[in-house]
Amino acid sequence: MKKVEICLSPELIHLYDVKDKNVVIVDIFRATSTMMAALANDVTSITPVFDLESCRMMAKEGYVIAGERDGTTAEGFTLGNSPLSYLEKKYAGKEIAMTTTNGTVAIEITKDAARNIILGAFVNLKATAEFLIKEENDVLILCAGWKGKFNLEDSLYAGALVSSLHPHFWTDCDTSIAMRSLYEGNTHRLHIFMGQASHAKRLQNHNIEADIDFCLLENIYDFIGILEDGKLIAKKPGN
Amino acid sequence: MKKVEICLSPELIHLYDVKDKNVVIVDIFRATSTMMAALANDVTSITPVFDLESCRMMAKEGYVIAGERDGTTAEGFTLGNSPLSYLEKKYAGKEIAMTTTNGTVAIEITKDAARNIILGAFVNLKATAEFLIKEENDVLILCAGWKGKFNLEDSLYAGALVSSLHPHFWTDCDTSIAMRSLYEGNTHRLHIFMGQASHAKRLQNHNIEADIDFCLLENIYDFIGILEDGKLIAKKPGN
Numbered sequence: 157m158k159k160v161e162i163c164l165s166p167e168l169i170h171l172y173d174v175k176d177k178n179v180v181i182v183d184i185f186r187a188t189s190t191m192m193a194a195l196a197n198d199v200t201s202i203t204p205v206f207d208l209e210s211c212r213m214m215a216k217e218g219y220v221i222a223g224e225r226d227g228t229t230a231e232g233f234t235l236g237n238s239p240l241s242y243l244e245k246k247y248a249g250k251e252i253a254m255t256t257t258n259g260t261v262a263i264e265i266t267k268d269a270a271r272n273i274i275l276g277a278f279v280n281l282k283a284t285a286e287f288l289i290k291e292e293n294d295v296l297i298l299c300a301g302w303k304g305k306f307n308l309e310d311s312l313y314a315g316a317l318v319s320s321l322h323p324h325f326w327t328d329c330d331t332s333i334a335m336r337s338l339y340e341g342n343t344h345r346l347h348i349f350m351g352q353a354s355h356a357k358r359l360q361n362h363n364i365e366a367d368i369d370f371c372l373l374e375n376i377y378d379f380i381g382i383l384e385d386g387k388l389i390a391k392k393p394g395n
Numbered sequence: 396m397k398k399v400e401i402c403l404s405p406e407l408i409h410l411y412d413v414k415d416k417n418v419v420i421v422d423i424f425r426a427t428s429t430m431m432a433a434l435a436n437d438v439t440s441i442t443p444v445f446d447l448e449s450c451r452m453m454a455k456e457g458y459v460i461a462g463e464r465d466g467t468t469a470e471g472f473t474l475g476n477s478p479l480s481y482l483e484k485k486y487a488g489k490e491i492a493m494t495t496t497n498g499t500v501a502i503e504i505t506k507d508a509a510r511n512i513i514l515g516a517f518v519n520l521k522a523t524a525e526f527l528i529k530e531e532n533d534v535l536i537l538c539a540g541w542k543g544k545f546n547l548e549d550s551l552y553a554g555a556l557v558s559s560l561h562p563h564f565w566t567d568c569d570t571s572i573a574m575r576s577l578y579e580g581n582t583h584r585l586h587i588f589m590g591q592a593s594h595a596k597r598l599q600n601h602n603i604e605a606d607i608d609f610c611l612l613e614n615i616y617d618f619i620g621i622l623e624d625g626k627l628i629a630k631k632p633g634n
Contacts, residue, residue, distance in 0.1 A: 341580035349576070
């Protein structure tokens with residue numbers, strides 16, 4: 157039976173076998189939610205970039221550059237990391253280059269060995285689950301966390317995805333049991349519960365509560381975000 | 396206000412400031428539960444030892460040696476890691492030297508910087524909470540995990556301890572919120588829930604379900620296990 161596991165932090169990735177897995181990278185506040193918003197609003201692609209300097213250089217090649225560190229827009233960047241910036245098809249047809257504090261690191265360390273890199277967010281949870289159920293490979297959910305530490309929102313998403321994959325997958329590893337229980341035990345009050353999260357608090361301090369509201373919307377998009385040739389694109393799960 | 400944090404794996408300890416903290420080491424199945432059973436049954440002290448070879452040598456110095464790897468007694472050792480071995484004061488008055496797969500590693504990496512090293516188990520949860528509440532220092536709960544990975548039983552204990560420390564401590568870091576919710580959401584079925592844990596399954600395969608039952612008993616002992624001069628001893632929380 158296919159297996160799903162959760163790696164709670166990029167710092168623990170060496171303990172997992174990434175090879176040939178469908179790796180779902182999660183950075184709910186806000187990298188992966190923002191990427192989905194951008195794709196839904198017709199950006200052509202998003203290139204995840206590891207560091208600020210390389211990303212900055214890509215402006216010269218025609219990319220719109222998005223860069224965030226510690227929750228705020230990095231100096232000299234057109235965009236920060238707010239999903240709302242991409243709404244109303246404002247960057248339709250553009251190629252985006254994006255670097256973020258935690259999310260792009262998680263992509264970097266897994267992309268070579270994985271079968272697919274898929275970006276996970278609540279906004280397209282169901283589509284991602286549908287895609288993974290159709291595939292034959294094991295799944296590893298990698299939570300981007302916050303500077304190596306466990307975080308609440310990424311772990312809850314991981315639990316939500318495990319919940320959606322059950323019973324099509326073997327879900328009995330300890331992290332899957334725990335995060336699924338955590339998610340299912342708090343679905344009725346997810347917004348309040350997640351509002352306690354330290355990263356949510358950091359975002360609130362930057363006056364971006366609207367971003368949080370957006371990142372917690374479920375299934376407003378019906379495509380998956382998948383890395384192809386180094387670029388993140390939108391794809392319907394059935395295709 | 397005093398703060399309590401949870402480090403979910405020894406592999407993440409470098410992300411935490413251990414200095415002057417009361418560090419609670421947790422290895423429910425079975426190291427820390429076994430240590431409490433030994434102390435309750437009047438062993439004089441337990442010396443945690445990092446590796447099998449050093450531990451084996453201590454037999455010559457008069458120690459009773461206990462050694463476990465991957466859930467079974469290591470070759471040439473008098474005792475494995477079963478709490479039941481110490482019952483009925485079988486080793487009363489003896490000095491024990493003990494090495495285990497995960498628990499003794501967690502002690503080794505924190506003992507120099509911490510204010511105190513306390514060993515946490517369900518069997519004396521309340522006494523440990525009482526001690527920590529009386530102290531002025533911040534608390535770091537370090538889950539021994541399983542070979543670096545998150546495990547269910549240690550994380551649930553961490554959640555139970557956070558639940559007992561609230562509202563005397565600031566408990567709003569993401570791991571504390573999550574593990575407290577996980578524990579409080581599953582208290583009514585802790586035994587069944589924990590029975591799903593991968594380590595519990597490993598122990599069941601070694602025919603030691605009685606050990607699991609013992610490790611999940613709550614508050615049968617009213618002392619704490621604390622490291623003093625490299626030896627673990629029993630102490631009443633009020634002293």
